[in-house]
Structure formats: C-alpha cells, structure tokens
Amino acid sequence: xxxxxRVVSVERSLFEGDVEFVxxxxxxxxxxxxxxxxxLMTILKPGPLRIxxxxxxxxxxxxxxxxxxxxxxxxxxxxxxxxxHAEEISVDxxxxxxxxxxxxxxxxxxxxxxxxxxxxxxxxxxxxRLARARRG
Amino acid sequence: xxxxxxxxxxxxxIKNTQKITxxxxxxxxxxxxxxxAAVQATRPYADKMVEVLQTVSERSTEYKHxxxxxxxxxxxxxxxxxxxxxxxxxxxxxxxxAATRYMSQNFPEQQRYVTLxxxxxxxxxxxxxxxxxxxxxxxxxxxxxxxxxxxxxxxxEYTKENVxxxxxxxxxxxxxxxxxxxxxxxxxxxxPARDRDATGPRADYIYEPDPESVLDGLLxxxxxxxxxxxxxxxxxxxxSAKMIAMQNATNAAGDLIDSLTLYAxxxxxxxxxxxxxxxxxxxxxxxxxxxxx
Numbered sequence: 001x002x003x004x005x006r007v008v009s010v011e012r013s014l015f016e017g018d019v020e021f022v023x024x025x026x027x028x029x030x031x032x033x034x035x036x037x038x039x040l041m042t043i044l045k046p047g048p049l050r051i052x053x054x055x056x057x058x059x060x061x062x063x064x065x066x067x068x069x070x071x072x073x074x075x076x077x078x079x080x081x082x083x084x085h086a087e088e089i090s091v092d093x094x095x096x097x098x099x100x101x102x103x104x105x106x107x108x109x110x111x112x113x114x115x116x117x118x119x120x121x122x123x124x125x126x127x128x129r130l131a132r133a134r135r136g
Numbered sequence: 137x138x139x140x141x142x143x144x145x146x147x148x149x150i151k152n153t154q155k156i157t158x159x160x161x162x163x164x165x166x167x168x169x170x171x172x173a174a175v176q177a178t179r180p181y182a183d184k185m186v187e188v189l190q191t192v193s194e195r196s197t198e199y200k201h202x203x204x205x206x207x208x209x210x211x212x213x214x215x216x217x218x219x220x221x222x223x224x225x226x227x228x229x230x231x232x233x234a235a236t237r238y239m240s241q242n243f244p245e246q247q248r249y250v251t252l253x254x255x256x257x258x259x260x261x262x263x264x265x266x267x268x269x270x271x272x273x274x275x276x277x278x279x280x281x282x283x284x285x286x287x288x289x290x291x292x293e294y295t296k297e298n299v300x301x302x303x304x305x306x307x308x309x310x311x312x313x314x315x316x317x318x319x320x321x322x323x324x325x326x327x328p329a330r331d332r333d334a335t336g337p338r339a340d341y342i343y344e345p346d347p348e349s350v351l352d353g354l355l356x357x358x359x360x361x362x363x364x365x366x367x368x369x370x371x372x373x374x375x376s377a378k379m380i381a382m383q384n385a386t387n388a389a390g391d392l393i394d395s396l397t398l399y400a401x402x403x404x405x406x407x408x409x410x411x412x413x414x415x416x417x418x419x420x421x422x423x424x425x426x427x428x429x
Binding site (some may be wrong): 006008009010011012013026027028038039040042043069070071076077079081082 | 177178180181182184185188191192230279280281340341342343344345349350353355357361364
C-alpha cells in the first residue's frame with residue numbers, strides 16, 4: 001500500500017511521490033514508515049533517508065542533515081534543514097568538513113561550540129558513509 | 137553656438153549609455169524571474185512549518201518556549217535586509233528609513249542591527265549605529281547556510297537577554313512597480329492562527345523524543361526561515377526596482393537623444409544658411425564690381 005511522501009528543504013522540494021516504505025534516521029534511532037503508521041512527529045538526526053517506491057524494491061537515497069519527520073494518516077512529510085540527493089554529495093567537501101570539525105573538537109571549547117562541531121562532524125560522517133555506500 | 141560635430145559626439149555617448157541601461161533592464165528582468173522562482177521554492181517548507189507549529193503548540197500549551205514569551209523592555213535587534221548594489225531605485229532608502237524609524241519609535245533604550253546586504257551595513261556604520269553582525273555579497277540564489285550565521289547572532293542576543301525583541305525589515309514584493317518596506321516582529325514569535333475553516337488534520341502525534349524538544353527545534357528554524365524568505369523576496373524587489381529604474385533611464389536617454397538630434401539639425405542648417413548667404417553676397421559683390429568696370 002502506498003502513501004504520498006514529500007521531502008522539502010527551505011531551498012527546494014527534493015522528492016514528491018507515492019511510496020510504500022521510507023527509512024529515516026530519527027532522534028531515537030532508525031525508523032521505518034509504512035502506510036497506516038501511527039501519527040508521529042520526530043526530530044531527525046543527520047543521516048540517510050531511504051525511499052522505496054515498492055517495498056523491498058530499488059531504493060532512492062537522500063542525505064538529510066537533520067530536520068523533522070511528520071507522519072499523518074494520509075501523508076508523510078520530511079522538513080529537512082539541509083538535504084541532497086546522494087549523487088550530489090561532494091566527498092572532498094565532506095572530508096574537509098570532517099577534518100575541520102575533528103581539529104576543532106580536539107581543542108578546548110565552550111559547551112555551545114562543542115555541540116556545534118559535534119553536529120558538523122556527524123553531518124560530514126553521514127555524508128561520507130552515504131557516498132561510500134553508493135560507490136559500493 | 138556649439139559645433140555640429142560636438143553635438144553628434146554627445147548623442148553618440150548618450151546612445152552608448154542607453155545601450156547599457158537597456159541591457160541592465162533586460163538582465164534585471166531575467167533575474168527577477170529567477171528570484172521569484174526562488175521565493176516560490178521556499179513556500180512548501182514554510183507552509184508546512186507553520187502547520188506543524190500550530191499543531192505542536194496546540195498540543196503543549198503549558199510549555200512556553202523563550203521565543204514565545206513577551207518581554208517588557210525597550211531594547212531590540214533589527215535584522216535589516218538591503219541590496220549589495222545600487223541603481224535599484226528607492227528600495228534601500230525605504231528599507232533603511234522604515235527600519236531606523238521603527239526602532240527609534242518602539243525601542244528607544246537600545247538599538248542593535250544585523251545587516252544582510254552591503255548598502256544597509258554601509259549606511260548604518262556611517263551613522264555610527266551598533267552593527268553586531270553582517271553578511272554581504274549574497275548571490276542571487278543564496279543558500280540558507282549563508283544567511284544563517286547572522287541570524288544566529290541575533291537569536292543569541294535574545295537568549296542572553298541582551299535584547300527584548302528581534303525584528304526584521306525587508307522590501308516586500310507586491311508587484312513589479314510596487315515594493316513596500318516591511319517591518320516584522322520575529323521574537324516574541326507569533327504563530328499565525330489556523331484558518332477557522334481549515335480542514336487540515338489536527339493530528340495527535342507520538343512525539344519523539346517529546347513535544348518540548350520538537351518545539352525547541354522548530355521555533356529557531358521558523359525564525360530562520362522567515363529571514364531566509366525575506367532575503368529572497370528582497371532580491372525580487374531589488375530586481376523589480378532596478379528594472380523600472382533602468383527602463384526610466386533608457387526612456388530619458390531616448391528623450392535626450394531626440395532633443396539633441398533636433399538641435400544638431402538646427403545647428404547644421406544654420407551653418408548651411410550662413411554659408412549660402414556668404415556665397416550669395418559674395419557673388420553679388422562680384423557682379424556689382426564687374427558692372428562698374
């Protein structure tokens with residue numbers, strides 16, 4: 001059974017269509033959504049968003065750098081802070097970002113900076129994992 | 137009387153200027169279309185965000201996020217959106233005037249500014265206003281990440297209780313010939329009321345981790361989105377104003393060319409007439425003297 005899914009970031013709309021299964025990286029861990037899932041509102045952590053138009057079929061993967069996932073009885077929406085199609089990820093930029101974040105985290109930081117760079121690091125690592133998985 | 141050649145040279149120079157203004161007009165028109173598309177692209181996200189906020193705030197009525205609490209003080213930080221380049225009609229002047237006037241009327245105690253765009257920054261610095269953050273040279277299609285740092289500074293001022301309100305001023309795009317400077321209060325935030333006849337679902341969600349964290353995450357993004365949209369809309373206003381300004385310049389150049397051409401022809405004819413008179417009187421003198429012989 002299919003349900004309409006929409007993935008939007010503030011800059012553009014990345015996906016719109018009927019799907020059967022979607023897997024997101026929620027605040028409490030990975031979660032999969034099928035049709036007739038209970039209404040849910042969750043914070044997303046940086047990570048992949050895997051979309052299957054038919055259950056178990058070919059997968060389309062997006063990178064979502066944090067945001068929200070809303071599940072309603074009749075539709076599912078992802079409000080992404082940043083989002084990219086897997087093929088748009090720049091491995092070099094992600095590696096550079098990871099290096100910078102690690103460098104900064106090695107020094108002494110305020111609590112706010114600490115969370116900021118932890119987040120940057122998590123984003124970079126999620127991007128890299130996704131890009132590598134794509135290349136096989 | 138100026139020489140005919142000089143006038144022709146001036147006409148040529150104005151024609152060149154006209155070519156430039158004409159080109160700028162065309163470029164502005166194209167960029168306007170692109171800017172409008174960019175504004176459109178933010179709508180789905182922004183609309184959805186409001187919808188979710190409404191649902192969440194209805195659910196957790198007892199929890200008040202700091203951004204929703206009204207403070208009494210008279211100190212504020214204004215996020216002022218302007219353009220980076222000139223030749224855009226009155227857009228910048230209007231924005232700056234609206235922003236500074238609103239600030240001095242409503243927040244006499246302390247006024248701080250965050251500027252997005254070079255023109256606003258330069259103006260405020262010249263008048264020694266307190267500019268605490270600035271971003272300039274934004275591209276036509278900026279990413280949220282380019283605007284964000286400045287907004288974060290403004291939000292931090294509020295969280296640290298250095299200011300009691302966060303405001304936003306930009307040129308609202310109404311039509312190609314009309315843009316209006318608009319001041320909006322970002323914090324204390326107001327979640328727009330739901331349309332009474334809205335058939336939208338009032339979902340009762342399962343919250344992960346909990347409603348408070350979701351609201352904590354949503355509100356800053358709501359504010360950021362409004363600023364981002366303002367930047368894009370200001371771009372649209374900028375290009376509309378520029379288009380009209382360049383159109384006026386092109387027309388003015390055309391009028392000038394017409395009147396100068398007329399003048400040039402008169403000068404040329406006056407020259408011919410003078411020459412003819414000289415020849416005729418010269419010939420008459422010749423004739424007179426030969427008869428006398």
